Amino acid sequence: MNAHSPGLGGTRRLPTTVLVARREIRMRLRSRVFIGGTIVMTVLVVVGIVAASLLAGRTTPVRVGFSGGSQALERSFTATAAALGADVTVSDIADVTAGKAQVTAGTLDVLVTGSAAAPTAVAKAAIPSNVVSALSLASEAARLSAAGLSPAAVASAMALVPVQLLQPPNPKNTQNVFASLALGIVLWIALGQYGNMAAQSVVEEKATRIMEILLATIRPSRLLAGKVIGVGLVGLLQLTIVGAAALVAVQVTHVATIPALGVASILADILWFLLGYLFYATAYAAVASLVSRQEELQGAVAPISVFQIAGYLLMYAALPNPSGPLATVVSLLPPFAPIVMAVRMASSDVPLWQVGLAVALAVASIVGLTWLAGRIYANAAMRLGTRVRFMDAFRG
Numbered sequence: 001m002n003a004h005s006p007g008l009g010g011t012r013r014l015p016t017t018v019l020v021a022r023r024e025i026r027m028r029l030r031s032r033v034f035i036g037g038t039i040v041m042t043v044l045v046v047v048g049i050v051a052a053s054l055l056a057g058r059t060t061p062v063r064v065g066f067s068g069g070s071q072a073l074e075r076s077f078t079a080t081a082a083a084l085g086a087d088v089t090v091s092d093i094a095d096v097t098a099g100k101a102q103v104t105a106g107t108l109d110v111l112v113t114g115s116a117a118a119p120t121a122v123a124k125a126a127i128p129s130n131v132v133s134a135l136s137l138a139s140e141a142a143r144l145s146a147a148g149l150s151p152a153a154v155a156s157a158m159a160l161v162p163v164q165l166l167q168p169p170n171p172k173n174t175q176n177v178f179a180s181l182a183l184g185i186v187l188w189i190a191l192g193q194y195g196n197m198a199a200q201s202v203v204e205e206k207a208t209r210i211m212e213i214l215l216a217t218i219r220p221s222r223l224l225a226g227k228v229i230g231v232g233l234v235g236l237l238q239l240t241i242v243g244a245a246a247l248v249a250v251q252v253t254h255v256a257t258i259p260a261l262g263v264a265s266i267l268a269d270i271l272w273f274l275l276g277y278l279f280y281a282t283a284y285a286a287v288a289s290l291v292s293r294q295e296e297l298q299g300a301v302a303p304i305s306v307f308q309i310a311g312y313l314l315m316y317a318a319l320p321n322p323s324g325p326l327a328t329v330v331s332l333l334p335p336f337a338p339i340v341m342a343v344r345m346a347s348s349d350v351p352l353w354q355v356g357l358a359v360a361l362a363v364a365s366i367v368g369l370t371w372l373a374g375r376i377y378a379n380a381a382m383r384l385g386t387r388v389r390f391m392d393a394f395r396g
Contacts, residue, residue, distance in 0.1 A: 016218045020230065025234055029237075037238070038238050041242045045245055061088055062086065062088045062128055063091070063107070063108050064090055064091070064109065064111075064112060065090075065108050067111065070112040070113060070115065073116050073119060081130070086134055096111070099113070110127055116146075179346060180344075191273075191277060194277055198281040199287070199301055200294065206292055221374035224282075228278065268345055272341060275366065276337075284301055287301050288300060289377045290376070292387070318344060331350075332354065334361050341355065
């Protein structure tokens with residue numbers, strides 16, 4: 001069979017699969033959907049990262065006003081609140097009625113009235129627990145001073161219990177969890193989007209009868225492979241552009257230092273995207289060849305979409321305990337591995353043998369699915385009109 005085809009740009013040196021892939025790439029790179037979608041996703045990601053950097057570390061202090069005799073608590077309250085990690089601002093309120101009006105209006109969060117030994121806190125809805133604790137400790141210190149204890153004795157009696165953490169929390173672990181969650185969501189969206197894109201391409205060419213012209217010079221299996229490869233490369237390019245913009249934004253804003261966004265991790269994420277895409281896009285394209293109209297496409301690919309949705313939901317079950325039995329088993333299964341294993345690798349240290357086994361199972365599944373999809377596609381691609389039953393297409 002000659003490698004050239006008038007409909008594909010005509011070149012004798014390139015295999016037909018490459019020609020089909022090149023045709024898909026050219027068509028999609030010139031489309032407004034690709035250009036507009038890439039711009040929108042890039043802008044949204046960059047704006048989100050910049051907004052997170054502007055809001056990071058910005059906390060609104062609790063505004064506390066003291067009235068009457070409670071004003072004697074201001075100094076000890078401020079020091080105790082700082083020790084408890086509460087961000088507060090303190091002000092004097094001359095009139096209790098005016099202070100309550102400020103609380104109601106929202107310009108004051110807490111109004112402290114009464115004496116230093118027996119204060120009363122007034123708030124609109126709720127008071128942060130660390131603010132309440134700081135106020136209680138300050139009042140207790142005032143009562144001890146009133147009882148005749150020296151300042152040194154009061155300080156000794158009110159000293160907080162020292163806490164020693166053997167395994168202090170690492171902020172990077174929290175950042176990794178969020179990065180893993182974002183990664184899982186992106187992979188789920190990308191697999192569904194580009195898989196459906198391959199399916200729509202098949203149905204479109206079948207409905208417009210362009211497929212009849214293409215199949216006159218190209219074997220069905222090569223046409224299917226070219227479509228899957230072409231759409232996959234376009235998807236990889238789009239994700240690369242968005243991912244590069246995200247990395248640049250993170251480096252510029254310094255919003256986070258996330259190990260899950262290292263070079264090795266990103267390469268692993270690309271690998272899982274490619275494996276997941278080949279698995280799902282091949283299945284999508286094969287099932288799409290069973291129908292002849294776009295209206296029938298969603299119903300045809302629904303069984304495959306169920307596996308994608310299940311992988312997305314299982315990701316949330318795996319995140320709390322990435323090394324648990326459920327996460328381990330699910331991440332090895334080919335339909336779920338592209339999402340769940342990628343999330344596990346981003347959030348924790350996964351044994352190398354588990355990663356290798358998951359990759360091997362995914363590759364074996366892709367090989368088997370490619371053979372099955374090629375058979376179904378070859379037997380159903382030229383059948384127009386009513387929907388072709390799966391077993392009829394399989395038997396030929």
